[in-house]
Amino acid sequence: MSLPHPATEQLDLAIILAALGDPTRLSIVAHLARNEAEPLTCGQFLDLGSKTNISYHLAKLREAGVTRTEAVGTSRLISLRRADLERRFPGLLDSILASAKTLSP
Amino acid sequence: MSLPHPATEQLDLAIILAALGDPTRLSIVAHLARNEAEPLTCGQFLDLGSKTNISYHLAKLREAGVTRTEAVGTSRLISLRRADLERRFPGLLDSILASAKTLSP
DNA sequence: TCCTTTGTTCAAAATTCATTGAACAATTGA
């Protein structure tokens, strides 16, 4: 099982914005931001869609470079690539997360 | 000819990010930001695509609330809705424009 | 070993998106 992640220098703005320009994925990212202390598993997003569908959206976020996914046992631990994003596009993620917060308090 | 623009309070984050998550539209917005002194016409984007195609992308940006389009003669003057965006999602547009700048210096 | 848990992959269907050319509309100027 390969879980390819784009390198930091390869992160593309349009691809990242497209990945975040979807309600389900925006909810996933907001949820990750709210629980950055410990990474979350796929199963913790099942209220947002079916198992298959969440797997699809999480793959999109990973391929865009927004999240990192590491396999641990049968689970996948998902976390925001905050430091990488900050280095490539300073301030971008924070402003998007802040904007997302004005919607779901 | 009606040119409907969403109200500031109705601006939706996912819709805005989806509108900006396209290379052509990101170029359009970056170009608008570089020339905010005076609004631009559709014809000034023809290097990014065909006349019909640019009209399509400009409609997307307008419907998302990113741009404002006013008819003047046979032309359309297009400008960023910077103040509205700032009020609804403070800092968002600036951070996206700054990120876009790191790509095309 | 067998079963459960946790996710992925695959194929199919439905939807949406992007692009094009032809036709149209409105304004301006000769």
Place this chain on the structure above:
DNA sequence: TCAATTGTTCAATGAATTTTGAACAAAGGA
């Protein structure tokens, strides 16, 4: 009035996206 300029709308097409269920795979525990 006639023609040129500036964009939009329409229909069609191909591509990409989203969603679903069935089948599969890997790890862990009884």
